[in-house]
Amino acid sequence: MNLIRLHELLGRAPSKRILVIGDLMLDEFVWGKVGRISPEAPVPVVEVTGESFYPGGAANVARNLREFVEHVEVIGLLGKDASGRQLRDLLAQQKIDISNAIEDETFRTIVKTRIIARHQQVVRVDREQFTPPSTAQIQQAVEAVRRNLTHIDAIIFEDYGKGFLTTELVSQIAYTARKKNKIVAADPNPRQDVDWHGATVVKPNRAEAFLASGVPWRDPDEAPAEDVDLRRAGEALLKKWETRYLLVTLGEHGMMLFQQNKAPHYIPTKARQVFDVSGAGDTAIALFTLGLACEATPIEAAEIANHGSAVVISKLGTATVTRDELIASFRKDSEHD
Secondary structure, eight states, X not given: OOHXXXXXXXXXXXXXXXXXXXXXXXXXXXXXXXXXXXXXXXXXXXXXXXXXXXXXXXXXXXXXXXXXXXXXEEEOEEESSHHHHHHHXXXXXXTOBOTTOEEETTXXXXXXXXXXXXXXXXXXXEEOOOOOOOHHHHHHHHHHHHHHGGGOSEXXXXXXXXXXXXXXXXHHHHHHHHHTTOEEEEEOOTTSOOOOTTOSEEOOBHHHHHHHHTOOOOOXXXXXXXXXXXXXHHHHHHHXXXXXXXXXXXXXXXXXXXXXXXXXXXXXXXXXXXXXXXXXXXXXXXXXXXXXXXXOOHHHXXXXXXXXXXXXXXXXXXXXXXHHHHHHXXXXXXXXX
């Protein structure tokens, strides 16, 4: 895709309104340096130099979208604890709509703490609980979507496997959205048995695609475009979920786009350096969906998602890609052609 076309598509982005539904969490980064090994155990002692907090999980998908669009909304569970308040404040600061997020006094807000020393993750500490929504909370979410659906261009289901997304919740919202010809995207999780029938696009990574399709796992081919088992898995999932598109992310190897009645299309990676792959999937589903909402072809949307992911994995921490960074990535690519 040339830069003129990219500018045309991105010019449509600010007016789009996108809703993200899924597992909301708070990402904490503890930054430090290692100077010695603990006398108590053979582990490094990290001397803390700073801390950072970011919206994580489904909230990070919203954060990625907010770089390009004026209106992003999230629906998910939040506790009334200190972490829940901090996450609400972070989202409000970034002007992400939290008016329909569901507060639950008994829910402990999910927090992922990553301890980083010398640009390396030393350990991750997860504070979480698997909590499916109650019947009342499902209805609260469904009714909120139905009230606002006229003004929504696309819905993204972001599943981190923490329980908020169930088939009951997803199917009701997806059915209503499809009747109104809205884009429905899903980023699945293998720990959750959610039926993604009828979504516009589902975006598993390679391991998730193999697991969901029932194709026996094996290590990737050096040439992903010739990966026969990946093609089997992708084609099986197109039939299983009856989705229009299936976008399989391949980490540092790029992406493979599957479409109904068309040959798979391989998009090689644009990454030039890899610091941290955390959050790359969030960026991919956010930008692919945004591309479709801006009337990009599925291949154009995949190219945008691929470039965005390449920028994000070159950063440390839960990162996003800006409009200028995305354009710069395409410009570098065109200069190398």
